[in-house]
Amino acid sequence: MERITRSRDIRLLTLEELQDLVKELGQPAFRAKQLNEWIHDKNVCSFDEMTNLPAALREKLSERFSFNVPVELVKQVSKDGSRKYLLQFSDGVSVETVGMPNRNKLAVCISSQAGCAMGCAFCATGLAGLSRSLTAQEMVDQVLHVARDFGERVTSVVFMGQGEPFANFDATVQALRILNDPDGLAIGARHLTVSTCGVIPGIRRFAELPEQFTLAISLHSAIQGTRNQLMPGVKKYTLLRLHEAIQLYVEKTGRRPTYEFAMIDGINDTSPEMQALVDFCAGTLCHVNLIQLNNIPDSPFRPSPIEKVESLQRRLTMHGVETTIRNSRGSDIDAACGQLKQRRFRAQ
Structure with a gap:
């Protein structure tokens, strides 16, 4: 209702x-x-x-x-301690949010839109399309909800949930500044990360901000044809132009962007794909997060074997590219990257 x-x-x-x-x-x-x-x-x-x-x-x-705070419709708790929430706003629109505790720290993954229009082939969020963009307060409310539920201070926030933050640029920046405000939640700018599919105008605008917010780019392939297949919503932003925009960002800010690379069996884990990623990153300031694709029901895609993920990590490291293999949190409750889809799941 x-x-x-x-x-x-x-x-x-x-x-x-x-x-x-x-x-x-x-x-x-x-x-x-x-x-x-x-x-x-x-x-x-x-x-x-x-x-x-x-x-x-x-x-x-x-x-x-x-107080137009969102209503918690359902909460799931993962075996790793992560919690996923289905939150409903006053107009009936709902989003998913994830809280991820780690020792004395609490990270929150928030949504910037209800649904997503990017249509990435391996992501559950985009399957239902876009309902609407969120306001800055609605983004902040997700963080506040998690903080209240855990009874802890939130130490970092990633805009990696549902939606493309740079398709909702002004509200996203407003939310970042509210979260960073020393008189408010006082979360350090470097602990506030925005993840984009590679919306170049947004990257250029982001580079002009005075705050030291962190930028992450969902890359997933450094070969244009593969990337077009996986991420049709950003076809018009070619890899060449994306590379130029990121280098401009680095020159202007001096900050290290992160590339998110979800490895998909037989799609972007082949030797040519690995070499293309090495070439894309070599000689530039960047960090690569390698992720075994998270399983999505009815998806034709499967995660790469961990051996291939480790092989790519070694190749990148040999070329001086800072690389980590991300341990996905909350995958058992569909709370990991690419799994958020606003299902009315059963409470646990």
Whole structure:
């Protein structure tokens, strides 16, 4: 059932607007600071939690404003400790979000869109197409939801869930800045990573940002024909132009981009494919994340044998390319890369 919310989300008010509000309600000026602390520092989800505000004031606020936080429809817990959430926004649109604890750190993988229009052949998210882009607050709300559920501070966020962040560029950057704000969640810029399929205009704009946010590119093949087959949504952004845009990014920022390379048996794990990737990376500042393709039901693609993944890692390392093999988290609950598809899965 869809939730209909007509009142304004109080979290969207600036400090100045909160000051005007408490003045209008005949409250002392310090109430604005208290309100701001509850909303932005303590990340509460209701007026009832604002225990140092008078009950009468909380009632007045609840009549005019709301907390349009997403509703958790279902949660799954992986054997590795990761948790996947199906979150529904006030208009009934839902997305999936993943929390990944590791020792004293908590990483969150968030969605930037509900669904995706890129149509990557090996990714479950794109099978149902795009519903809509998310607002910056909806992206941040995913992080806040995970933080509340774990009862821990989030230390890093990756925009690697559903959607193409650079197809929703302005809202993505706004969300990055909210997450990075020292007066808010204060997550370091280098611990905020945006993953793109290779949308070149977005990469160029991203290179102009003053903050040191991290860039990841879903590459998956350095041979044009194979990449077109796997990633039809970015056919127009050729590998040659992509390489040029990434080098421009490196020159402007001095930062090391990451290439995501999901290895698919018989498709992009052949010797010519491996050599093409070595050539694409050699002599440039980059890091390659090798991933065994995560299984998707009814998909014709299968993961490469680990021996081939390790072979490619050795070839890249021999040519001076920084390379790691990523250990996918949450694959047993379809929470790993490429598996998010908004299924109404059974709670565990």
